[in-house]
Amino acid sequence: MTLPTIDKLYDVCEATWPCASQREIGGFIVRDGKGGGKRVSAATLNAPLARANYDEAEAAMDALGQSRLFQIREGEGALDQILIGRGYSVIDPVNVYAIAAKDLAIETPPRTVAIPTWEPLAIMEELWSEGGVAQERIEVMLRAAYPKTGLLSRWNDKPAGTSFVSMHDGVSMIHALEITPRQRRNGLGRWAMIRTGFWTLENGGETVSVICTQTNTAANKLYQSLGMQNIGSYHYRIKA
Known part of the structure; x- marks a missing residue:
């Protein structure tokens, strides 16, 4: 496609x-x-x-x-x-990345590593808060139109991460992907992206997308390793 x-x-x-x-x-x-x-x-x-x-x-x-x-x-x-x-x-x-959802949904994630749930649970808000995602950003998620979901990740029977996914015109975009520092390097970001692929197909979509600051080396490597294509970019200009 x-x-x-x-x-x-x-x-x-x-x-x-x-x-x-x-x-x-x-x-x-x-x-x-x-x-x-x-x-x-x-x-x-x-x-x-x-x-x-x-x-x-x-x-x-x-x-x-x-x-x-x-x-x-x-x-x-x-x-x-x-x-x-x-x-x-x-x-x-x-950077703005995208991939066909069918190319991302290639293996079923373990049951608890990315559980779709909405509205956000208290533990999800706590995990976002730990990662610097304040309540004002959660209000942005609440404003978004359906279809949308949150993803809650658990690892070793402990809360591990969370993210938000919303879809527009057949394209889902994942936002606010946060993995708690004590649970990183367990592949949870990868599983969250793969689960987003399945969720997108289940909700009638075709494409998964994500945006990432160019300085976030780890995240850029993750998206590239999944086969996501860099479609383009944007930047901001700010005046002190």
Whole structure:
């Protein structure tokens, strides 16, 4: 099968990890993330570059109490250069991966290593909290449309990790994959990805996707080892 384009995966990311609200201001989509992180708080270009009004977009982000933050997608090099000239610095370049779900669902995971469950259990929230995934990000998960699920991992009869999966237009995306440090190096991240492949097929989807900061060497190696293809990328520009 043909994997989705990077433009479709941008849409999947927005649908499966949604902001609280958004408005078009100055030729940009300005998002209210309610503290849910960069993905739900960054502004994106939504008009020809010649119509962009940076002052209006910045004022809107200021009014929300958010950082002045823009997401730069592929093909937006001219916007990137303008923001550099306005004093913006690059932060968090991200890789976007995808794979056919049938190519991921190749072996049945052990019963307890990635148990689908929703809504999130208290232990899942504890594991996310340990990994730096605050309540504001859990609120993002609650906003996402169905189909969606959480995955709870147990290893050696102890809680080991958790993640969140949501699907849009046949493409699932896994978010907030956290394995507790004391349970790492047991292949639990791999099993969570494989379980996501099965869950995607069971819910009528065809593709599994994930995003990962380019500096997260371990995660990039995991996704590449599973045969996931790097479809594209994006990065942010932030102004102190």
